[in-house]
Amino acid sequence: MDLLEPTRDALYRLASLDPALWQIVAVSMRVSLIALALVTPLAVVTGFALAMYRFPGRRLLIVLLQSLLAFPTVVIGLLLYLLLSRRGPLGAWQLLFTQEAMIVGQVIIAFPIISAFTLAAVQAADPRLHETARLLGATELRAALSVLREVRFALIAAVTSGFGRVVSEVGCALMVGGNIAGLTRNIPTAIALETSKGAFTEGIALGIVLMVLALAVNVVLALTQGGGRGTPSIDAAWYRG
């Protein structure tokens, strides 16, 4: 099979700002970024609480969280489909085949990833950190924020991993989104559809977008970490008056 021609066509379609193509990219970005914005605070708080506090059922929750990491997205899609379908318990909400349903699915997929990464990051943090904050008079909330600040690069990695997972997953998005053109067709579902039709140009174009996205996220991550290492983050001029 000749890959050169469809690749050239794909680049042309991207460069010519083909509206149909870029609308698919826009759906992907909108759904994934909203899902991340919703899930990140909850997942970070959960991971932090599991790392810092001892309470009954904690170990069970950690095992559950780690098990969810390996949960197939298509099964999450199936469960969500059953819940949201017209005869399902949440059928009255009429969310099936909408972007909102895709967002719910992506929230469920990203939650264990961001929580587990946060848990690992906070557990690996120096135990003197929280203690020092409390000794200096920080409230529990301020001490918690100080811990999260110290492990911020691991948290950024957690969020970018979550983004990478949701922006590229196909199973759940296909089942609860329905791959409706102009509404719920995102990059991975469009690639799957176009490839099944033998139309490789669009698939390659969207694949390039996905790869560029992944690269951009990793570049941002590397730059953030590089800039943060050993750089005083509080403006010294403020103290000098």
Added chain:
Amino acid sequence: MLAAHDVALAYAGRAVLDACSIEIAPGEALVLSGENGSGKTTLLRVLAGLERPDAGRLWFDGAPIEAGSFPRAVRRALQYVPTHPYLFSTSVRANLDYGLRAHRIDPDERRRRTNAAIEWARLQPVVDTPPQQLSAGEKQRIATARAWVLAPRVVLFDEPTSNLDRASRAQVVALISELCAGHTAVLIVAHDRELIELAGARRLNLAHGRVQAPDAHAEN
């Protein structure tokens, strides 16, 4: 001012502190010695509210205080500098400012006190150095200044000069001496001769889970 009465604490069935009592008067300097594993660090952590004793009580200005729930005024008045202090990865200034911010001191006053702390601990040469790149001695001086900046009434030091070279040790001892001269009460766990012989300091020994006068220890 700060007192522990009949404090007991055991780890895995082994009694570390056993009906241990100690009192620190305002402006007093105390040097606590004892063999390795005698419970000196544990006692300091109990006094700092970091460990909850199995029995006994802590008092501050005659009022009972509970580990983990020190009133804000006590939290500020009572500072603890461990052997290996933790510095936040932000900056030297942000470390000095942390407690002031936590205690909601107004920004102008925070700035003034932070600058005063830099001058007091002679931190100007390292003020723009990332905390991760500082030496152990510099970290100890910053941790001491971070406590000083809060104008505490009592500071607990856990072997502040261990693992420091001679020059760093002298600098840390000088800071602690200045604290004492400024009528801040200090309790220092130390093996270092310079600290043990700190002018005017009362010497105590911790043995068998109890605080004793050095002579009492010799008789045991």
